[in-house]
């Protein structure tokens with residue numbers, strides 16, 4: 001086990017791997033170019049991701065896929081997404097408007113529908129405009145994950161029948177979306193989406209289904225829980241909430257929606273999202289391996305074939321970088337504060353070169369759209385004023401359901 005400069009060690013369950021706190025700049029430096037991922041670490045996800053997933057594809061093949069796919073989540077491609085996500089954010093606001101005053105709202109329930117719709121539409125196209133299909137998509141996905149968690153934790157025997165049946169329905173839906181897109185290709189170049197890229201590129205149907213699934217898996221819980229945590233933090237602090245509201249009114253007025261051009265002007269909202277990702281420790285780890293030769297990290301030699309866990313979450317809670325790390329304070333991301341820190345201190349999407357998260361901009365786009373729409377219309381109040389704990393996994397979940405009440409703004 002490695003103790004890096006600041007003495008932190010992450011407590012993951014993955015026995016035979018090394019844990020490196022990336023609070024050490026040297027550890028960052030030594031490891032920044034690593035690309036390959038320990039395949040065994042993700043083996044338990046194989047039924048979901050599929051046999052040919054990018055997630056476990058290393059070397060030249062992995063790098064080629066990343067190069068082709070990444071374009072779908074970069075600036076130009078993102079412009080189209082706002083149009084779709086806008087309508088979905090307005091739907092959530094409409095639904096919340098009809099909730100009687102004082103009624104408790106379970107955030108997870110609303111956010112899972114919003115994120116499934118947004119990812120479904122953005123990744124796969126019109127097939128997931130059908131509300132019933134979206135509901136099937138996320139309900140079955142939740143069932144799969146619940147069973148998978150049981151399998152991994154061994155806390156109670158997994159219900160294989162339930163798991164297999166949910167998996168078949170979920171994969172079947174994505175398969176149908178692929179067929180739908182094949183039958184209805186876009187007429188204009190600018191309407192091409194991620195699925196079109198996959199359809200053109202993937203050599204086999206299994207690879208196509210695997211990667212179409214992998215991106216939903218990568219984006220669903222991360223985006224959904226970023227939103228749940230964000231509203232939780234806002235509901236705890238009316239001053240911060242009011243600042244978001246004031247900024248939205250100043251930049252967008254009462255009616256305008258977020259788009260590709262104006263999103264960057266919502267600077268306070270961006271700081272709220274960054275601080276949410278940090279303070280919730282949303283995605284606490286990444287991992288790398290070198291199967292070919294030994295790796296040197298700081299003063300340690302990692303034998304070839306041994307995985308290194310990037311303890312991203314440990315860095316996000318390091319009090320030498322973030323004083324009072326548990327305090328939610330978006331002003332940590334003021335430009336002058338950012339300039340004082342090591343440039344990799346905030347690396348919640350991974351830091352190691354070409355394999356960092358390809359899709360995080362989708363989360364920011366969805367987050368900016370939904371949070372600005374909701375903050376303009378409502379004040380959020382936490383039910384019972386309770387303090388929620390973090391439940392760590394590949395994505396950090398709130399330890400219990402987050403319930404709020406809303407009050408309409410004038």
Ligand code: HEM
Nearest residue numbers: 054055218219222283286349350355356357359360362363
């Ligand atoms: C706030 C939101 C998100 C966070 C915190 C997050 C975090 C991460 C992290 C830490 C990794 C591992 C990076 C590494 O190995 O160095 C990762 C990988 C990945 N993420 Fe995200 N992510 C987010 C949103 C998304 C979204 C919206 C998508 C889908 C569009 C996505 C798709 C993926 C995929 C496919 C990978 C694996 C890439 C590969 O194997 O090369 N993520 N993400």
